[in-house]
Amino acid sequence: MGYRVIIKEKNIYILQILDEINWKEEKIYFKIKSEDMIEFKSFKLKEPNRLVFDIYNCILIEKGEISPKISGIKTVRYSQYSTEPYVVRIVLEFSKDFLEPQLKLDKGQIILNFSKEEKAEKTLENKLVDIKFMKDEKKLSFNLFFDLPFTYTKGILRDPERIFFDFPSTTVSNTNTLIIDENPVEKIRFGFPSLNPKVLRVVFDLYTSSITYEEVFTNTLKIDFPIIDKKESSKKEKGGNHLIIIDPGHGGNDPGAIYSNIFEKDLNLQVSIKLAKVLRESGYNVILLREKDETLSLDDRVNLVKNYLQNNSFIDKAIFLSIHANAALSPEVKGIEIFYATDFSFPLAKTISEVLSKYYSVRTLRQGKFYILSRIPIPGVIIEMGFLSNNEERVLITSEEFQNSFVEKIKEAIEKLI
Ligand SMILES: [Zn+2]
Numbered sequence: 001m002g003y004r005v006i007i008k009e010k011n012i013y014i015l016q017i018l019d020e021i022n023w024k025e026e027k028i029y030f031k032i033k034s035e036d037m038i039e040f041k042s043f044k045l046k047e048p049n050r051l052v053f054d055i056y057n058c059i060l061i062e063k064g065e066i067s068p069k070i071s072g073i074k075t076v077r078y079s080q081y082s083t084e085p086y087v088v089r090i091v092l093e094f095s096k097d098f099l100e101p102q103l104k105l106d107k108g109q110i111i112l113n114f115s116k117e118e119k120a121e122k123t124l125e126n127k128l129v130d131i132k133f134m135k136d137e138k139k140l141s142f143n144l145f146f147d148l149p150f151t152y153t154k155g156i157l158r159d160p161e162r163i164f165f166d167f168p169s170t171t172v173s174n175t176n177t178l179i180i181d182e183n184p185v186e187k188i189r190f191g192f193p194s195l196n197p198k199v200l201r202v203v204f205d206l207y208t209s210s211i212t213y214e215e216v217f218t219n220t221l222k223i224d225f226p227i228i229d230k231k232e233s234s235k236k237e238k239g240g241n242h243l244i245i246i247d248p249g250h251g252g253n254d255p256g257a258i259y260s261n262i263f264e265k266d267l268n269l270q271v272s273i274k275l276a277k278v279l280r281e282s283g284y285n286v287i288l289l290r291e292k293d294e295t296l297s298l299d300d301r302v303n304l305v306k307n308y309l310q311n312n313s314f315i316d317k318a319i320f321l322s323i324h325a326n327a328a329l330s331p332e333v334k335g336i337e338i339f340y341a342t343d344f345s346f347p348l349a350k351t352i353s354e355v356l357s358k359y360y361s362v363r364t365l366r367q368g369k370f371y372i373l374s375r376i377p378i379p380g381v382i383i384e385m386g387f388l389s390n391n392e393e394r395v396l397i398t399s400e401e402f403q404n405s406f407v408e409k410i411k412e413a414i415e416k417l418i
Contacts, residue, residue: 016058018088021078023068026115028076028101030090032058032108040110041216042103042151045310048074049094051101051151053110054081058088070114072099081303084252084295100168100197103149126150126170128200131188133180137227140182144202144221146170152221154212154311161206165221166193170200184210184225209241211285211312226285241316242418243285245305247372248272249324249382252295257327259388262398264325265293271385271397272323275407282411284418285315298371305376317418319348320380321410322372325397327389334393335363337384341373348379348417355413359405383410 020031032055039056063079074095081089092112101112130145146167153166178188189203204212204225215222248269250256256264269290276286289304290296296304309318326337336356340349346367353365364384373380385406386393396402 015086016055018055018058018060018078021064021066021076021090023066023070023076026070026113028068028070028073028092028112028114030055030110030112032110039218040149041214044098044151044153049096049098051092051094051098053090053092055088055090055110057086059086060088072096073114082300100151102169103151105149125198126167128167128170128172128202131178133182135182135227139227140185140225142185142188142223142225144223146219146221149218150221152214154214156312158209161209162203163206163210163212164201164203165223167200167202169198171198172200172202183227184208211243211315214311243287243308243312243315243318244279244414245287245289245308245318245320245378246272246276247289247301247320247322249322251290251293254295257325257388259327259394262388262394264327264388267325267385267388267398268323269293271403271407274403275321275323275410278407278411279414282415284414285312301372302375305372305378309377318378319414319417320373320376320378322380322382324382324384326384326387328387329389331389331391333363334387334390335361336386337364337366337382338362339364339370339373339382339384340367340380341370342379343367345373345379345381349381351416352381352383352410352413355416356409359409 016032018030018032020029022029022031030053040053041056042051042053044051060078060080063077065075065077067073067075072094074093076090076092078088078090081087099114101114104111104113127147128144129147131142132145133140133142135141144165150167150170155164155166156162157164172190175190177190180187184206186205186207189205191201191203193199193201204223210225213224213226215224248265248271250265250268252265254265256268258264269292272288273291276288279286287308289301305320309315326333338349338353338356340346349365349367353362356362370382373382386397388394388397397406
């Protein structure tokens with residue numbers, strides 16, 4: 001069997017190799033040289049209609065594209081989507097409508113069958129066999145166990161608040177409502193919005209609006225509902241439909257600015273975690289693009305933002321804050337710098353600058369062609385907290401006291417806007 005072993009930063013990765021993608025008649029084959037379990041998830045994207053497969057612990061010899069002569073399929077592209085973790089992404093772009101292939105795993109191959117006739121002959125029906133849930137202080141998690149690998153789409157309904165998941169060609173043994181009564185989920189209901197083709201809908205009835213994060217294992221879907229403190233959320237109900245995405249700058253291979261043994265990436269993460277905490281305590285939905293010291297490329301960050309927005313379509317307003325620290329050749333240079341790219345980010349940048357100016361010295365508020373900021377569809381800013389190369393500021397921004405008050409000031413600015 002073909003595996004590749006990669007040793008990186010003292011970690012050993014044993015990876016499967018995707019060495020061929022081809023098609024024959026109305027089937028597309030992803031050939032992975034492995035008889036082990038293949039861990040992947042698939043999801044849909046719109047405009048244009050695409051079906052995406054992310055294959056975990058997998059590498060690719062070479063990226064590429066094929067155009068199978070299967071009606072309704074425009075192209076199939078594949079590339080190494082990330083190396084931390086190792087994910088190969090395969091994107092099927094449809095020429096018009098979504099197609100629902102029949103999915104089969106067979107001896108290291110994922111086979112997508114687009115043939116309609118064969119599908120009618122032997123419809124491989126999946127089954128939702130069990131649901132388990134657990135709760136910790138941060139989230140309420142559900143595991144949905146299926147007989148076979150599955151695909152799903154997610155939707156949000158309002159008044160009352162509901163989040164549903166649709167599973168094509170799937171059945172369930174028991175359609176009785178499950179009473180959960182754990183914030184934010186009141187109960188789970190089952191239904192079949194379409195019988196031909198058959199679709200199982202699993203509806204989470206919610207006490208309050210919430211977002212979900214999903215993780216896909218071969219036959220299991222894990223759905224997490226982040227828990228927002230009850231008393232805080234009632235105090236600030238308006239935080240519910242807003243999302244604040246925090247990007248702790250740099251990380252992993254990329255340390256950012258360095259001053260003796262102080263790495264910018266660590267400082268950015270410390271402050272970002274503090275900021276996430278105070279915002280969550282005020283009832284905001286917050287996502288941190290990284291929660292540990294890991295490498296994320298600028299493109300990874302752009303894609304993460306887009307995915308979060310796509311997967312949480314009920315969000316009314318989202319903002320993006322990228323946290324950095326500066327360094328300059330001259331030790332004299334100091335002050336906070338705030339950058340933005342798109343015109344619609346100006347109110348955010350200006351408000352943060354105004355609020356921070358009340359407490360600290362803001363040196364720069366400037367528009368520029370910043371990579372992430374100019375590629376995301378929501379208002380975003382880079383906040384440079386100060387200069388590590390300036391003795392005074394270095395002592396300040398590495399202190400808990402400053403960091404704690406700095407994040408409170410950013411919160412103050414956000415509350416003015418949202
Ligand atoms: Zn930086």
